[in-house]
Amino acid sequence: MKEKCGLFAAYSQKGSDVVPNVVMGLRALQHRGQEAWGLAIPNAKPFKRRGLVTDNLEESLPAVDSMPSRVAIGHVRYSTAGGTSLRLAQPLQIDRKFSIAHNGTICELDSLTKKISEDFTLPTNCGDTMAAGYRLLQLLQANNWDWYHSIEALAKELIGAYCFLVIDNEGKIYAFRDPKGFRPLCIGWHQRSKSYLIASESCAFGVMGAELVRDVSPGEIVCLSRSGMETKIFQRRERSAHCAFEYTYFAHPSSVIDGISVYESRKRLGMKLADLYKDVKGDVVIPVPDSARPAAMGFSERSGIPLAEGLMKDRYGRRGGLRSFIQPKIKDRVEINHWVLPVRVAVEGKNVIVIDDSIVRGTSSKTIIKTLRDAGAKSVNMFVTFPPVTSPCKAGIDFPTHKELIAYRASGKHADIKRVNELVGKEIGADSFGYNDVKSLSAGIGLDEKRLCLSCHTGDYSVLKIG
Numbered sequence: 001m002k003e004k005c006g007l008f009a010a011y012s013q014k015g016s017d018v019v020p021n022v023v024m025g026l027r028a029l030q031h032r033g034q035e036a037w038g039l040a041i042p043n044a045k046p047f048k049r050r051g052l053v054t055d056n057l058e059e060s061l062p063a064v065d066s067m068p069s070r071v072a073i074g075h076v077r078y079s080t081a082g083g084t085s086l087r088l089a090q091p092l093q094i095d096r097k098f099s100i101a102h103n104g105t106i107c108e109l110d111s112l113t114k115k116i117s118e119d120f121t122l123p124t125n126c127g128d129t130m131a132a133g134y135r136l137l138q139l140l141q142a143n144n145w146d147w148y149h150s151i152e153a154l155a156k157e158l159i160g161a162y163c164f165l166v167i168d169n170e171g172k173i174y175a176f177r178d179p180k181g182f183r184p185l186c187i188g189w190h191q192r193s194k195s196y197l198i199a200s201e202s203c204a205f206g207v208m209g210a211e212l213v214r215d216v217s218p219g220e221i222v223c224l225s226r227s228g229m230e231t232k233i234f235q236r237r238e239r240s241a242h243c244a245f246e247y248t249y250f251a252h253p254s255s256v257i258d259g260i261s262v263y264e265s266r267k268r269l270g271m272k273l274a275d276l277y278k279d280v281k282g283d284v285v286i287p288v289p290d291s292a293r294p295a296a297m298g299f300s301e302r303s304g305i306p307l308a309e310g311l312m313k314d315r316y317g318r319r320g321g322l323r324s325f326i327q328p329k330i331k332d333r334v335e336i337n338h339w340v341l342p343v344r345v346a347v348e349g350k351n352v353i354v355i356d357d358s359i360v361r362g363t364s365s366k367t368i369i370k371t372l373r374d375a376g377a378k379s380v381n382m383f384v385t386f387p388p389v390t391s392p393c394k395a396g397i398d399f400p401t402h403k404e405l406i407a408y409r410a411s412g413k414h415a416d417i418k419r420v421n422e423l424v425g426k427e428i429g430a431d432s433f434g435y436n437d438v439k440s441l442s443a444g445i446g447l448d449e450k451r452l453c454l455s456c457h458t459g460d461y462s463v464l465k466i467g
Ligand code: SF4
Pocket: 182, 242, 243, 244, 245, 246, 392, 393, 394, 395, 396, 397, 453, 454, 455, 456, 457
């Protein structure tokens, strides 16, 4: 099971109904998961629906309106194995004692499920969230329902990347982030309802007029209750391992993660590309919409080559606005790419420099290059802000096998970047092609490379404590 999702929670200190804000927060985190969504309040079965928050909202609203609560947690899901079954949509209720939602991936589940099997029978293919939930239940029962102690004990057993939200039947929320901080998690404040908020990304606060207070620190537990917010560090980190992919592609550009503006970091990454590939001749710089737009602005600003919108996403179709990378089925990814339309007048007869945030499978890049050539581009030169992805991610993003990765297929694991550029460029049909290297990536993001996870580029999983 690999999943990479969005979390949102709210607790109103003055007793206002927070459920509408949780729905709005999930809507703002939709870029993190588009397969299913759900929310949970104390002492009730979680509410879950397939698809986007806005799909069939009229049908969902009566059910959502019937569960007013001063405290709630929610989840948007993106998964691979296990499919899009509603059974695996979150939050998951654990033995009617609490509900749990998760963003990340827990590796090496066997030892965890073995311990759980002493007390509970888990369904086959139960997934990492359900396993972590039942193990937490066991620890709570063994520790007289001491939440801090039990979460601390659970964290010692978990290998992987995780942010969890738990809501109990007394109406308390517990949020905790792994000690390396792979996935983002932050705290907000909504003045009108006097609510503490917790979200995967700060973009979810802006939509409801709330403010970012701070990040949840790696290795920190946050508890929200009637008495306000309490926090405790359960493990001091040796080093952080923030996912570099969040900054280049996954997160919303308006978010601020661990003190860094995603928008600014993407712009700087484009500037770094312009420095690395300054000899390329171009008449126009265009972004692959939407996540590469700030990087293309940065490239244009640094190189002095004008920026244009040469590709437009269809915003009106049901699927046009979805993100191709996180669609589980190849057929769906191809269909979405088909609806990136060229603006002929912006590219015809020109040497086009097209900027993308990452290349994982290469499916989108090939289509985009062909689209630009068909629209009359004289040459198509592609530059990519994230270094070659040559190994699977075991920390929550879905590119599961080596053979799916174009950089690995073209050149293996540890090829020299010039050689990778040459081979990948040839495979996708670009006139010239280049990736950022690790030094430029880390400078662009604004975090030392020792504070980033780069396992999908290096193939070294020691930050996850696995080989
Ligand atoms: S392996 Fe890559 S995608 Fe996965 S967490 Fe690390 S940087 Fe992010």
